Amino acid sequence: MKEQVDTASVAKEADKNASLNKAAPAKAKSLKRSSIVSELKATAQETQFELLQYLQKQVEAGAVQDVHSYYVVNGIAVTATKEVMEKVASFQEVEKILPNETRQLFVPEKSAEALLEPKAETNSIEWNIYRVGAPAVWEMGIDGSGITVASIDTGVQWNHPALQSKYRGFDEATGQVSHENHWFDAVRGQSAPYDDQGHGTHVTGTMVGSDPDGSNAIGVAPGAKWIAVKAFTAAGGTDADLLEAGEWILAPNGNPDLAPDVVNNSWGGGAGLDEWYRPMVQAWRAAEIFPEFSAGNTTLTNPGGPGSVANPANYPESVATGATDINNH
Known part of the structure; x- marks a missing residue:
């Protein structure tokens, strides 16, 4: 309109x-x-x-x-x-x-070198966590505690050992779980979190994961809680589902007080101007929801360089994040 x-x-x-x-x-x-x-x-x-x-x-x-x-x-x-x-x-x-297009997740390709174990970094904290300097921030007393992060992805295996205690819908003291207000399925309308592709679970682990006893920190913010929206299948995510997902993020089940502080989006379109999702990102920003988007992967048609960041990551209101492997490639 x-x-x-x-x-x-x-x-x-x-x-x-x-x-x-x-x-x-x-x-x-x-x-x-x-x-x-x-x-x-x-x-x-x-x-x-x-x-x-x-x-x-x-x-x-x-x-x-x-x-x-x-x-x-x-x-x-x-x-x-x-x-x-x-x-x-x-x-x-x-x-x-506009047509109801299908957007794709950005899944990094693992090289043989990327599968090597780190030599100089301790096994209790993953190499990528060290690489972004997270432990230094933890020493300042900042580990995500009091913050809720969200993902728009393929869903999440909520009872994964590295994630269950971090799920906002799980009461660790009683062992009770409630998925209402903490999970939304824009694809199939399932009431409980699931992940039939694995990508969303991996992403959530990168955000908040750790072993149940607090060891082996695989997430940059192990003190944070998580919620999630499923908008992607193996075929991708449609614009219609992504709009519904983004709307839920702003006000889960119509309640803006339940909105997260951060929303991760490991997906996008091509490089160049396409502002179909920009009003959504602007609304998130105005509501103090930090919008993180993957910058995108290099391809035969997009070798990288100036102007290669995908949309919506290239919106002025978005924060674009790139990736590296263990060898800084």
Whole structure:
């Protein structure tokens, strides 16, 4: 849709009001996130109203198969006939129509050298953790405690020994688990976390993993809790599923107070300008959700260098992360 919310301005106004009311930091953050979600929903409801009414009539007529509204980007996913889509394009509220593309995960290729064991680094902490300087930060008392991280990936094996105690839905004291508000499956709608590809579990381990007794730290923030969204299968992740995933991150089950502090995205499109997901990232930023994206891999058609970072990692609001192996390759 043409009308988009300036989420940064909404956040700034919320901060101003919180300061005037001398709100505590946690309360100020909650008010800001709620203000952003409320404004996004109000704008989407107003600007999508007539179009959604038309589409519902077409559903009843059999010309539309599927309709899904997204308030964060103020867009609608539609599966319909050519005639319906041409009519949709004529609505003055509509800015553009885009195909429901499939995005891919960025999976680093392991070289033979990368499989070598580190020689100078202790086995209790993985080489990659040392490489980014995480132990030095831990010595400052910063290990992710009090922070929630999220991933949009292939899912997570929540009861993996290196991850179970870090799952926000798991109560280590009682052994009870609740997946509501801590997990969302945009692909199949399963109520409990699972990972049929393994990638999301690996990524979550890199973020927070360690052995149950605290040894063998495989994650950079072993004190953090995690939540997750499944938006990818072996074939990739569709734009529609990624929009639904991103919306859940901003407000899990509609509650912005349950949003994470960090969201990891090991996926993307090609290099160059493609701002289809930018309103989502802008909303995350405004809500104090740190958006990490993989920079992408080199390929025959993208050998690297200036301008080679993939979208959404190349948005001004994103933080792009590259990768190296044990030999700095």
